Amino acid sequence: MxxxxxxxxxxxxxxxxxxxxxxxxxxxxxxxxxxxxxxxxxxxxxxxxFDDFDAFLAEFVLARVNRMDAEAAALLGSAGSGTVVDNLTGALTALFESVAVSVVALVTFRDELRVRLRDALPAGVPVLTEAAVMIAAYLTAERELGRLAPEANVDVLAPTLIGAAHMLFADRASAPPEPDSVRRMVFTVVGGM
The missing domain is CATH 1.10.10 (Arc Repressor Mutant, subunit A)
Structure with a gap:
């Protein structure tokens, strides 16, 4: 330029x-x-x-985390429609086909970035923590609508779904998992609920 x-x-x-x-x-x-x-x-x-490259990276991660607000609103808005498994499958696929997996690797890779983000974000890994909050809010809404069992522990189900989905999508060198693989994982985690 x-x-x-x-x-x-x-x-x-x-x-x-x-x-x-x-x-x-x-x-x-x-x-x-x-x-x-x-x-x-x-x-x-x-x-x-930006003051330095780590300041740039911290703002980059925060900007990508803030993009999740629209995804969270859409998922929450889907409560009561479609099926819980299909709604979660779509949300998890959209999340992990985005830059989320790469952001997780970036934060893990750079110590200074983690230190800078610690002040701005809740504990945990940025993107994954926010995704778990998004999933928990959705599951809570579905539980309140009676589409999830009253005893369903959304605070356990949400991070379980995020962790399992992350494992499916984490290999950046291979093709993303087939939609049916994601759906089977979601069904395995929440199907009994």
């Missing part, structure tokens, strides 16, 4: 570039140079908007 050329919404352009690099090549490849090359801008652009 030539000097003096204005870039619209620089932060989101850099975040989108980071997401593409992260999806394509994983956390080891995510450097300030890789992000700015992907965004087609000078390296100084990133450092003009």
């Amino acid at each position: 030539p000097t003096g050329v204005s870039i619209r919404d620089v932060r989101e352009q850099l975040f989108a570039a980071a997401e593409r690099v992260l999806r394509r090549a994983g956390p080891n490849a995510l450097t300030s140079r890789a992000v700015t090359d992907e965004a087609v801008c000078a390296k100084g652009v990133l450092h003009r908007h």
Whole structure:
């Protein structure tokens, strides 16, 4: 990018570039140079908007976590319609086909990033913790509607679903799991409830 050329919404352009690099090549490849090359801008652009690369990464993760609000609202809005298994299968697939698996690897990979995020997010792994809250809220709504057994422990079911789904999607080198595999896992966890 030539000097003096204005870039619209620089932060989101850099975040989108980071997401593409992260999806394509994983956390080891995510450097300030890789992000700015992907965004087609000078390296100084990133450092003009963020104190350092870890500050950029922390804001990137927080921005991706905040995107989950719309997904959480949609899942909660589906309570009472369709089937619980199908609603959860769709939500988990959408979550883990996003950049979520790569963000988890990134946070695990970078100690300084975890330290910075600890102040902004609840305990746990960003994205996975928020996803468990999203799933728990949905399961609570379904339980209140009588579509889930009254004794269903949503605080155990939600992280169980997140952990099992993460295991299905975690291998970035292979194709994503078949939809039926995700559905069978969800049914196994909540089918008896």
